[in-house]
Each structure stands twice: as C-alpha cells, then as structure tokens.
Amino acid sequence: MTDPVLSVEGLSISAAGTALVRDVSFHVAPGEVVGVVGESGSGKTLTSLAIAQLLPRGVEAQSQKLELAGRELSTLSEHERRFHLGTKLSMVFQDPMSSLNPAMRIGAQLIEGSLAHGRLSRSEARDRALQALTDVHIPRPERVLRQHPHSLSGGMRQRVMIAMALMQQPELIIADEPTTALDVTVQAQVMTILSNVNREHGTAILMVSHNIALLSEICDRVLVMFRGDLVDVLSTDELLAGKGHPYTQMLVRAVPDLATDRDRPLATIDDLQHTNEVNAHGTGI
Numbered sequence: 001m002t003d004p005v006l007s008v009e010g011l012s013i014s015a016a017g018t019a020l021v022r023d024v025s026f027h028v029a030p031g032e033v034v035g036v037v038g039e040s041g042s043g044k045t046l047t048s049l050a051i052a053q054l055l056p057r058g059v060e061a062q063s064q065k066l067e068l069a070g071r072e073l074s075t076l077s078e079h080e081r082r083f084h085l086g087t088k089l090s091m092v093f094q095d096p097m098s099s100l101n102p103a104m105r106i107g108a109q110l111i112e113g114s115l116a117h118g119r120l121s122r123s124e125a126r127d128r129a130l131q132a133l134t135d136v137h138i139p140r141p142e143r144v145l146r147q148h149p150h151s152l153s154g155g156m157r158q159r160v161m162i163a164m165a166l167m168q169q170p171e172l173i174i175a176d177e178p179t180t181a182l183d184v185t186v187q188a189q190v191m192t193i194l195s196n197v198n199r200e201h202g203t204a205i206l207m208v209s210h211n212i213a214l215l216s217e218i219c220d221r222v223l224v225m226f227r228g229d230l231v232d233v234l235s236t237d238e239l240l241a242g243k244g245h246p247y248t249q250m251l252v253r254a255v256p257d258l259a260t261d262r263d264r265p266l267a268t269i270d271d272l273q274h275t276n277e278v279n280a281h282g283t284g285i
C-alpha cells in the first residue's frame, strides 16, 4: 500500500479551554479527492488550518500524528516545517482578495513564492506561472500576468488562487470553499477546476464544501463533521447509498438530487432536531 500523503491521528483543537474539534483521525491517499462536509461551525476550517499550521492566535491544536508527505510535522524544526509545508501543501482560501496582494501584478505574485523557496530561476518560474494559468483555463494568460487583482472578475481571481496553489507542484491542496461570498456557479467552477487539476496532475485534494451534491460528483470519499467531531468517513458510494450516521443521512436527504427515494418528503430542520435528540440519548455521536 502506498503511504498516505496526509495522516491525521487524534487531532483536537481548543480555544480558551473550550474544545472546538475533538479527536479527529483520517488520511488522504496520494491522488485522492476527499470532501469535508458539515454544518457551519462544525470545525472544517479549523481542521484545515491546523494541518497547515495556520491556526489563529489563541487556538491550540494537539495531535498524536500529523504527517504530510512522509514527514511528521512535530519532528521538524521551524525552518524545515515552513519549507516542507510551503512545497508539499497549498491552501485555497474562501476569499481570494484576502490572499492576493492588490498592489502587485498577478505574475509577480505567482512567481514570488517559487523564487522564495529558491528552486527555480526567474524565467523557469515565469514559464511555470504561464502553465499554471493555462491549467486553470484562464484565457490569454500572458496578459493576466501583467494585470492587478482588482481588474479581474471574482471567478478569475479564484482561478488565479488555484494557479498560485499549483506553482509549487504540491502533493496536497486543501481548498476551503466559499460558503457565502461567491455565487453557486463560481463555486462549481472552482470545484471543477480543482477536479481537473487532480486528474491531470494527480494532486491529492481535501475539499471543504457545503455543496454535498457537487462533492459527491468529484470525491472518492467524504468526511462528515458535526459539532467538532468527525462522525463519518464514507466512500461516495456509501454516502449516496444512505449509509452512515443519522446526521449524514439527513444531509443527503436534504439534497433532492441525491435522495434516492423521491417519494419521501424532503428533510427539514425538525429532522435535524430529531437527530440531535438521538444524539442526546447517546446513540452515535
């Protein structure tokens, strides 16, 4: 069996003594696309940030294992860890404007990271930037290299973000999908582009999204989070077959396209409350 590109064991996250994520364990195999779903506040973003060692001040993480591309992060020096994370892992965040520098041309921003890690000459980095923009289907990439972020549409900026994530040829991309900022069409485009990147380059992807229908189209497996716990790790087939925790089944039933039994009424908030009652009585989560 090939080693996973990411292994997480016993990851717990807390802030000021409050547990926010509890004892989460999962892995991502090389080339695999793994989705993460769960209601708002269930801990999806914190889990992603903990892997990237980007948790905000005051939020603490503990884990038995946090292994990326063959290296346990806790055994590395600060310098080694930065280099390892910078070259093996890329993040795609919810809001492209928060990650793009408005004062810099796209080309300079794409090339900057590659030069910082010192592995490419300027002309090699420029060639790779053009290739990355082409990979995310940006028309006229030479022109975009000379543009500033504000002159691009929201969808184009998201593509630039993904191009930036490709520059280091990472083994894993973690994408935390926009939940509110961007419209549904743009979200779907971002996911489709990442799915193409996975097919063309074999890059593993951990994709956080509220759109369980879209996730089920592009993911091999799906992780389900509920109030800080990882309650299910299911193959997409198992998910669609209605397997897993009652909360997971409710999520699937709530999407008309995924529900196999079309004669049943759609899941409602009452069903969720019922799920919570089930939980409160100690079955499951």
Ligand SMILES: Nc1ncnc2c1ncn2[C@@H]1O[C@H](COP(=O)(O)OP(=O)(O)OP(=O)(O)O)[C@@H](O)[C@H]1O
Residues within 6 Å of the ligand: 015, 020, 038, 039, 040, 041, 042, 043, 044, 045, 046, 047, 056, 058, 059, 179
């Ligand atoms: N900096 C912080 N300090 C304290 N608590 C935080 C902090 N950031 C997040 N939390 C809390 O941790 C929990 C998990 O938050 P997280 O952002 O991971 O949720 P999420 O699943 O990504 O939600 P969404 O789908 O809305 O993006 C929430 O209860 C949130 O209020």
Ligand SMILES: [Mg+2]
Residues within 6 Å of the ligand: 044, 045, 046, 176
């Ligand atoms: Mg989030």
